[in-house]
Amino acid sequence: MTPSSLAGPLLTDLYEITMAAGYWRYDIRDRATFSVFARNPEKKRNYFVAAGLETLLQELESYRFQDGDLTYLQSLQLFEPGFLDALQRLRFTGDVHALPEGTLFFPEEPLLEITAPIIEAQLIETLVLNTIGIATLIATKAARCIHAAGGRPLVDFALRRTHGADAGDQVARSTYIAGFGGTSNLRAGQRFGIPVSGTMAHAFVTAFPSELAAFRAYAATFPHHTIFLIDTYDTLAGARNAATVALEMQARGHTAIGVRLDSGDMVALSREVRRILDQAGLPDMKIYASSSFDEEKIDATLRAGAPIDAFGVGTRVGVSADAPYLDIVYKLVRLGPRDIRKLSPGKVTLAGKKQIFRCRNAAGLYREDIIACREETVDNAEPLIEPVMAGGRRLNPPTALDDIRKNFDRQFALLDPRYKTIHEYIAYPVHTSTRLQALQA
């Protein structure tokens, strides 16, 4: 990532800066710990997949107000010069404890804790939530799709409908973490090294004198990467045209990969198309489908017996349409020597620095989690939160994206399948340790 792609300290709400000015003026310099966790008020998710940490760490390591930022803040006529000078010198010098990306977590569990002088910790609140929120939202949605697809490859096609360019890149990265095979998004391919895929849209087909001519032109241009989009005029006629050109390719020693359905009744059409391809002697040609798929539609389509081999997954996953935001919060849980708890109605927080311990059952599957004090130990349980930054410096080089993907894959395999259902809410057991409970009193 180049410095210019960093969001910078002005990715913040004004109130973070006014609060910082108040702390500065009143000489409140204590170290504060803020805890990041997700609530689940609508019970639409049985688990979450942590993501976005790498992006956040890059922002924190490079955190500094540029001259233009300070000029802008000065123009607001809110801040005294001494405070703006302090901002100019400010770097992020704090500690970060976090779940590694790709880790499963559950409502109310902290996925990240920041400990820093309160001014620093306050200033980064919005940055933390914005960065972690979109990445975790989409990794979670993508995991549900991976489960529904039962091993069939999925590709991210969401870029045109994501909420801007950043979101497009994060959607590609987060869906890849959760096991998607690749993305159509070239920025994300370039930036993160994610495999890219894509062939043709309807415009290409209509730009040639006939569908057959368009298919032949494509096959000649990309003989090793040919997937025919067959629904521009009539899907079954399109399948027959695809078969014709695939056989012509065979004669030249090339192999067409498959066809793509993009509209209509996916179950009926995929069956008819499969028969057409099989009868043409093309049993290895794959059927791709890409029409408003999400985990529900993938599941329903496959349960109905559709012979679809892979899915292009776009809009509804790229915006997490059934649950388009993560109810993620950043709460002060410790300031100097005091553990702090907020008691606003419906918004209670757990005071103190914390650790999550994950326990397994006899079969080796995840059985329950215990949220404990940071320094506790729990027998026969795996602590999940790791120190990742100390004194503003990363403790390790960035984790390779494929290793993050493996972490998710390993964890997802250990989650009892009943929690993976996309059809109902089943609460994974999360308890708090006796010591953490005592701290709340």
Place this chain on the structure above:
Amino acid sequence: MTPSSLAGPLLTDLYEITMAAGYWRYDIRDRATFSVFARNPEKKRNYFVAAGLETLLQELESYRFQDGDLTYLQSLQLFEPGFLDALQRLRFTGDVHALPEGTLFFPEEPLLEITAPIIEAQLIETLVLNTIGIATLIATKAARCIHAAGGRPLVDFALRRTHGADAGDQVARSTYIAGFGGTSNLRAGQRFGIPVSGTMAHAFVTAFPSELAAFRAYAATFPHHTIFLIDTYDTLAGARNAATVALEMQARGHTAIGVRLDSGDMVALSREVRRILDQAGLPDMKIYASSSFDEEKIDATLRAGAPIDAFGVGTRVGVSADAPYLDIVYKLVRLGPRDIRKLSPGKVTLAGKKQIFRCRNAAGLYREDIIACREETVDNAEPLIEPVMAGGRRLNPPTALDDIRKNFDRQFALLDPRYKTIHEYIAYPVHTSTRLQALQA
């Protein structure tokens, strides 16, 4: 906007480039017209508000593949060198016709038409949809909130929950176009000159020995910009503390602006808080509220008689939670001399270059629209689509954001109030002209 904040040509799906390679190889150089319009399959919106054009025009004017982009494309081993050379030289040389930002439009109406050599027009598809989509989505959602708020000021608080940083900026810009008073987002304030606002969060209150101490510290730091957040411990006690400090401020010649409620029963609490402030002799202190508001909750809260003066509007508007994507498409409607129509099931498009004419009733309100051929004229109707770019050059300097806002305001005042309802779907009449119908045959 600095060049580094541009998304660039790699904000695209791979298939745009593979199609371009096919056109290049087969020497398809015709001028193509693509039409951008929104479908409304779930009937959740009675109207849309066009936004995002300025961002798009900046991208198109600066459109060029950088060396790094070409190196990346080369690394995919898909493209022949001649095509990559062509991309290196490629600039956007096309024409753009569009609705001015802030203009109301309806399902199936083109808000943008691009005419350019087909390779250029194809390459920018994803960029166009991504850019226009998020901006229009949020401007539309924001207009619904403005209607529900009945003149009370709204402020965008969404940044922490938007889908990334770009989205945060676009949400601030689009909500401002639709009439929001400002944003908490400092990046957007800096970038677009939007007024910013914000005071304190719960952390600030808990960082001081008492709520009263926190309020006094804030009032001393920002004597002209004080809004007290009163729900950290107990909202009514908080209101009394706010009144105490507001009276202390009065004695120093300062005026507290108001209090903010952020949790609990907004109707009951706002009434109690109003009484506390009034009884303290502070009838001019405002009540701000900011707890999961969207148009539905604003409407319900005000109908229940809550004496709330202004709303901080966040997550649910910043992601357009009830309809988190615009079903916006980019369809080839003319290629060289041929008008083109796509007939896939449920995805029919209108061939040809188009214009929208808006007709008014006797009261001067918008009565119906007629989608016509580009060169038609319709008596007593206002043509809405304007040429904004020709030969890759803008025809006018950027429209000031406040003028865009005025355009929306003027148009929204002319929309018959029954279409503004947030409670039901009422279809605004949109017809196609006889000549455009004939073209479809």
